[in-house]
Amino acid sequence: MSITTEKKIQWCPGCGNFGIYNAFKSVLEKNIDEGRLKKENIVILSGIGCYGYITNYYDINSFHATHGRIPPLATGIKLANPSLSVIAFVGDGDAYAEGMSHTIHAARRNTDIKLIVHDNGVYGLTTGQFTPTSPRGFKGRSTPFGNVENPINPITLMLVARATFVARGFCGDIKHLEYILERAIFHKGFSFVDILQPCVTFNDTYSFYRSRVYKLEDTDYRTDQYEKAILKSLEFDDRIPIGIFYEKEEESFEEAIRGTHNYFYERQVPDISEIVREMI
Amino acid sequence: MSVYKPLTGAQATAEAMRQINPDVVAAYPITPQTPIVEFFAEFVANGLVDTEMIPVESEHSALSCVVGAAAAGARAMCATSSQGLALMWEIVAATPGLRLPIVMPVVNRALSTPINIHCDHSDTMGTLTIGWVQIYSENAQEAYENVFLALKIAEHPDVLLPVMVMQDGFITGHGVENVKVLDDAVVKEFVGQRNPDRYLLDLEHPYTIGPLALPDFYYEVKRQQEEAIERAKEVYLRAGEELAKITGNTYPYFEEYKSDDAEAVIVILNSAAGTAKDAIDELRAEGRKVGLIKPKLFRPFPYKEYREVLKDKKVIGVLDRSISFGSYAPVYAEIRNALFELDHRPAMQSYIYGLGGRDIFKSEIKNVFEELLSGNVDSEKQKYIGLRG
Ligand SMILES: Cc1ncc(C[n+]2csc(CCOP(=O)(O)OP(=O)(O)O)c2C)c(N)n1
Ligand code: SF4
Ligand SMILES: [Mg+2]
Numbered sequence: 001m002s003i004t005t006e007k008k009i010q011w012c013p014g015c016g017n018f019g020i021y022n023a024f025k026s027v028l029e030k031n032i033d034e035g036r037l038k039k040e041n042i043v044i045l046s047g048i049g050c051y052g053y054i055t056n057y058y059d060i061n062s063f064h065a066t067h068g069r070i071p072p073l074a075t076g077i078k079l080a081n082p083s084l085s086v087i088a089f090v091g092d093g094d095a096y097a098e099g100m101s102h103t104i105h106a107a108r109r110n111t112d113i114k115l116i117v118h119d120n121g122v123y124g125l126t127t128g129q130f131t132p133t134s135p136r137g138f139k140g141r142s143t144p145f146g147n148v149e150n151p152i153n154p155i156t157l158m159l160v161a162r163a164t165f166v167a168r169g170f171c172g173d174i175k176h177l178e179y180i181l182e183r184a185i186f187h188k189g190f191s192f193v194d195i196l197q198p199c200v201t202f203n204d205t206y207s208f209y210r211s212r213v214y215k216l217e218d219t220d221y222r223t224d225q226y227e228k229a230i231l232k233s234l235e236f237d238d239r240i241p242i243g244i245f246y247e248k249e250e251e252s253f254e255e256a257i258r259g260t261h262n263y264f265y266e267r268q269v270p271d272i273s274e275i276v277r278e279m280i
Numbered sequence: 281m282s283v284y285k286p287l288t289g290a291q292a293t294a295e296a297m298r299q300i301n302p303d304v305v306a307a308y309p310i311t312p313q314t315p316i317v318e319f320f321a322e323f324v325a326n327g328l329v330d331t332e333m334i335p336v337e338s339e340h341s342a343l344s345c346v347v348g349a350a351a352a353g354a355r356a357m358c359a360t361s362s363q364g365l366a367l368m369w370e371i372v373a374a375t376p377g378l379r380l381p382i383v384m385p386v387v388n389r390a391l392s393t394p395i396n397i398h399c400d401h402s403d404t405m406g407t408l409t410i411g412w413v414q415i416y417s418e419n420a421q422e423a424y425e426n427v428f429l430a431l432k433i434a435e436h437p438d439v440l441l442p443v444m445v446m447q448d449g450f451i452t453g454h455g456v457e458n459v460k461v462l463d464d465a466v467v468k469e470f471v472g473q474r475n476p477d478r479y480l481l482d483l484e485h486p487y488t489i490g491p492l493a494l495p496d497f498y499y500e501v502k503r504q505q506e507e508a509i510e511r512a513k514e515v516y517l518r519a520g521e522e523l524a525k526i527t528g529n530t531y532p533y534f535e536e537y538k539s540d541d542a543e544a545v546i547v548i549l550n551s552a553a554g555t556a557k558d559a560i561d562e563l564r565a566e567g568r569k570v571g572l573i574k575p576k577l578f579r580p581f582p583y584k585e586y587r588e589v590l591k592d593k594k595v596i597g598v599l600d601r602s603i604s605f606g607s608y609a610p611v612y613a614e615i616r617n618a619l620f621e622l623d624h625r626p627a628m629q630s631y632i633y634g635l636g637g638r639d640i641f642k643s644e645i646k647n648v649f650e651e652l653l654s655g656n657v658d659s660e661k662q663k664y665i666g667l668r669g
Contacts, residue, residue, distance in 0.1 A: 048363075048395065066363060066392055068338070097337040098308075098367075126309035129318075129335060141318040142309065142335045144325040 001032050003039070007056045016197035016206075017051050019171030020089075020118060023178045025058070027185065037185075042085045043077055045070050047099070049091035050125045050199075051118035068098030071106035074113040075253070081264035082112070082254045085185065092119040096132040096152055107163035107190055111253040114184050114191040117154065120199040128202030140202070154194045155233035155245055159226070165191035166229070167244040170213050172198070172206060176242065179217075183244060189252045196242070209240065216243030223247045282466075287459040289420040289452035293359070293385045293445075294319035295459075296427035298329055299467035303354035306334040306345035310364040311397045312449040313387045317359060339364040343371040343384075350380040351489050353479030355431075358382065361449060362389035362403045369407070375442045376411030376505055378490060381434035381474070382442040383427060384412075388550065388601075389449040390636045398637020399449040401549065402602040405610045411505055413443040413512050414579040416549045418535075420457040422576075423447040425527055431471055432519035438511045448551040450637065466526050513580045533582040536589060538564060539571030543594040544652040547573045547615055549601065552633070552640050556599075559645040570649045575611065586618040595627040595652045599645075599665070601634045609662065616659070629657035633665035640665060 003025060011017045031037040044060050046052040048067035055062035065073050074088045095103045095117045106113065121134045129142040133154065137146040158166045165187040169177040177195065184191035196213070198205040216223075221232065221243070229246040287295060293316045297305065305324075307317040317335075324333040332349075336342045342358050349356035360368065365386060375382060390396040391403050404414065413433055417423040423445065430443035447453055478487050493501055513533075520531025535553070538560055539545050548556050553574040563570045573589065590596060598616075600609030608616060612630035619625045629652060633640045644665050651657070 064395065068367075100337065123309055126311060126314050129309050129314075132337065141314075142321045142333075144322055147335070 001029060001039070003028055003032070003058050003060055005057055005059045009057055010053055011050060012201050014200040015050070016120060016171040016199065017054065017118060019174050019177065020051075020116070020195055020197060021054060021057060023169075023171070023174045023181055024116075027178050027181045028058075028060075031182070031185075037085060041083060042087065045074055045077075045086070045088040047090055047094040048125065049093055049118070049123070051089060051091050051197075052125075054089050068094045069102065070094060070099065071102040071113070071115065074115075075106060075109070075111045078111055078113050079254055079257075082262050083264070085114075086112070087114040087116065087185065089116050089118065091124070092117060092121060092131045092133045093123045096154065100132070104157070104161045107158050107161035107192060109253040110162070110164055110189045110250055112189055115193070116181070116184070117192075117194045118197045119154065119194050120197040120203055121205065122199050122203040124199050124202060134203070138203075153233060153236060156230060158192045159230050159233055159246060163192045163246075164189040164248050164250050165244070166233075166246045167191075167193045168242045169193055169195040170209055170242050171195055172210055173213070173242070176215060176217075180244060183247070187247060188249055196240075212238060212240040213242045214239055216241050216245070282460050282462050284458050285461050286456050287420055287424075287461075288315065288454050288456050289417075289423045289447045290315035290387065290454065291319050292420040292424035292459045292461075293427060293447070294323070295461055296424050297357060298323045299462070299464055300355070300357075300427070300431060300471050301329045301468075302331055302357045304332045304334065304346060304349035304356040305358070306336050306342045306349075306356070307359055308336055308339045308342050308364060310339070310361045312389055312453045313359050313361040313364065313385075315453070316385060316387070339368040340371060343368040343375070346382055347371060347375060347378065347380055350382050351378065351480050353474070353476045353481060355474040356382060357384065359385045359387070361387045362391055365403045365407065366391060372407055372412070373410045374490070376509075377501065379440040379505070379508070380442060381431075381440055383430045383434055383445065384442065385423070385427060385445045385447070387449045387453045388446055394636075396636040397449070399451055399551075400601045400635045400637065401446075401610075402635075404444060404446055405602045405604065407444070408579060408610060411441065411509060412579060413439070413441055413509065413516075414446065414577070415443065416446045416576060416578055417452065418550055418553045418574060419452055420447070420455070420459045423452060424459055424461070425523065425529065428467065428470060429516070429519055429523050429531060432522065433512055433515050435474055436515045436519070437477065439508055439515050441505075441508055441512060446550065451551040460527075462526060470523070470526055509580050513577070513582060516577050531576070533575070533577045533585050535572075535574040535576060537572040537574065539573055539589065541569060542571030543569040544597070544649055545571045545573055545590065545593050545595075546597040546599055546645070546648060546652070547575065547611060548599040549575055549578070549611060552599065552601065555640060555642055556645050559642045559649070562642070563646060563649055568649065568653070570653075581614050583614070583618040586615060587621060590615070590619060590626060591622055593626040595629070595655070595657060597629045597631055597648050597652045597657075599631045599633050599648070603632055603635070627655070627657050628659040630659075630662045631665050632662060632667075638666050
């Protein structure tokens with residue numbers, strides 16, 4: 001089943017968002033076709049940014065919300081109806097600048113939502129200013145001589161914030177990204193995926209990443225060792241690991257507050273058939 | 281010597297900021313404010329200003345940072361639009377009570393939802409009640425000069441309040457016009473130095489900013505703040521007279537365009553006033569008695585002065601680029617209020633136009649005049665220009 005819409009895709013030719021779009025599309029279509037996901041039970045969200053248009057391009061329930069406020073919104077949706085698969089696309093501007101605290105709190109609560117970060121190291125939509133993941137010295141329109149701030153390391157940050165699924169993907173390796181996204185979607189609890197995404201217009205990092213990334217899955221790295229995951233996450237120089245850094249199953253936020261109840265289905269729905277009959 | 285330069289409204293604003301040379305500027309990008317900050321960042325990078333420029337991580341941080349700098353005695357500025365203004369609202373509301381003279385250009389843009397990046401005035405109209413002085417600008421020239429005016433008012437010892445200077449997103453902000461730019465030295469002399477009577481880091485006179493004031497004192501503090509914005513009315517005129525000496529332009533509370541002998545007058549803010557002037561010229565050529573009042577100072581609102589010029593008009597149409605949901609539109613409500621004391625009030629009609637950047641055309645403004653002159657008006661019923669269906 002195709003989940004695409006008629007909407008013409010507006011990203012710049014060559015934009016890294018295409019890789020993310022295609023990987024997610026394959027994962028969803030495959031899992032819907034094979035009966036592991038129900039289309040009507042999926043909700044996708046996006047904030048404001050170039051990447052944010054992604055919700056227009058999938059024929060799935062969606063909420064295009066304000067810049068930076070996605071995690072609490074996704075949390076609300078999940079709590080209202082825990083049977084939904086709540087998958088949130090966010091930008092590095094959303095996740096690490098405007099809405100940084102939300103990202104941390106969502107991780108430590110372990111709400112069963114999926115946060116997929118289009119990390120292009122730039123505010124793309126507002127035309128190329130540095131973000132909290134741009135390297136120090138990044139020259140953008142607001143910093144012509146280079147920014148003087150140190151970047152954050154999202155992987156370390158999320159590990160320390162106690163996210164129960166932490167991964168990094170690269171949109172230039174779609175097959176590998178599909179693998180990560182599938183695991184993230186089926187992880188029980190908060191999943192965090194930071195995707196290295198070149199912005200061909202303002203921060204073209206294709207060759208930078210291509211020459212540095214290697215897959216954790218190709219090494220003897222294990223995903224169940226917390227301290228080692230933190231150490232591994234610090235590696236971000238000549239070699240950049242991509243793949244799953246850490247995964248662990250723990251009680252989710254919604255389970256902690258209401259056990260296995262889903263009030264959405266259990267609520268008392270008044271019988272209105274009598275009223276309807278009268279009206280007809 | 282002044283020179284003419286082709287500038288966008290955003291560029292003209294950045295140019296004014298360059299000439300002011302503030303100590304601190306903090307901002308977060310948001311369309312259509314972004315180019316102000318980018319042009320200014322270029323000035324910083326080229327060493328043309330001594331400003332500490334801080335590209336922070338959110339608007340809430342931007343204004344907080346500027347508040348901190350101003351409290352420490354610096355001249356500090358910020359700029360934003362729409363969602364940015366909405367996100368910084370907590371600090372926007374706190375700033376007047378702190379009595380910090382911060383100048384903030386705002387490039388008007390529609391508020392979400394639906395998401396929209398184009399011009400309307402819903403963003404700044406949402407902040408009317410909290411104590412910022414508000415000045416609206418028709419074009420890049422006004423946007424440029426109003427920044428100097430704002431600074432003078434903000435820092436005046438009788439006022440000490442923050443000031444917003446508005447211009448229309450894209451229409452003014454991104455449109456290029458010929459702007460008469462003053463000589464740097466002339467501006468430098470005009471804006472002088474900020475001389476705070478007290479500031480943090482003054483070790484001889486330590487003081488506290490923002491402490492608790494419960495039912496015992498809160499009320500008095502707010503009354504003082506109100507007195508300050510009332511004084512801003514007079515200070516606006518005096519500062520305008522001073523500015524007039526270097527620009528050759530005038531700074532009344534509102535501009536009167538062919539309204540003197542007009543039977544029908546419309547009131548309209550910002551860039552659409554330019555379109556209205558063209559419509560009026562054409563109608564005047566046909567002998568119709570029509571005119572325009574373009575508000576400039578919107579907070580504090582000069583009720584009496586509006587009453588004076590509007591009292592003998594036959595009919596007034598007020599065009600608002602925002603809805604005040606559940607009540608009369610913001611500009612209309614003020615004009616209506618201003619006329620209450622009259623024994624014989626002009627007929628009035630409220631119009632909404634241009635939400636989310638929908639264009640308003642000269643022909644539509646002419647139709648408004650036709651309607652006003654035809655007497656088909658209802659002061660209690662809002663009408664909509666350019667609305668589908
Ligand atoms: C409160 C608020 N401030 C600023 C903006 C302006 N804005 C729109 S998109 C954006 C940055 C987007 O960057 P990112 O999240 O990294 O997404 P990208 O465009 O790079 O895909 C900003 C600052 C906004 N929409 N809302
Ligand atoms: S500006 Fe960058 S992130 Fe935005 S669509 Fe273009 S390439 Fe993609
Ligand atoms: Mg980005």
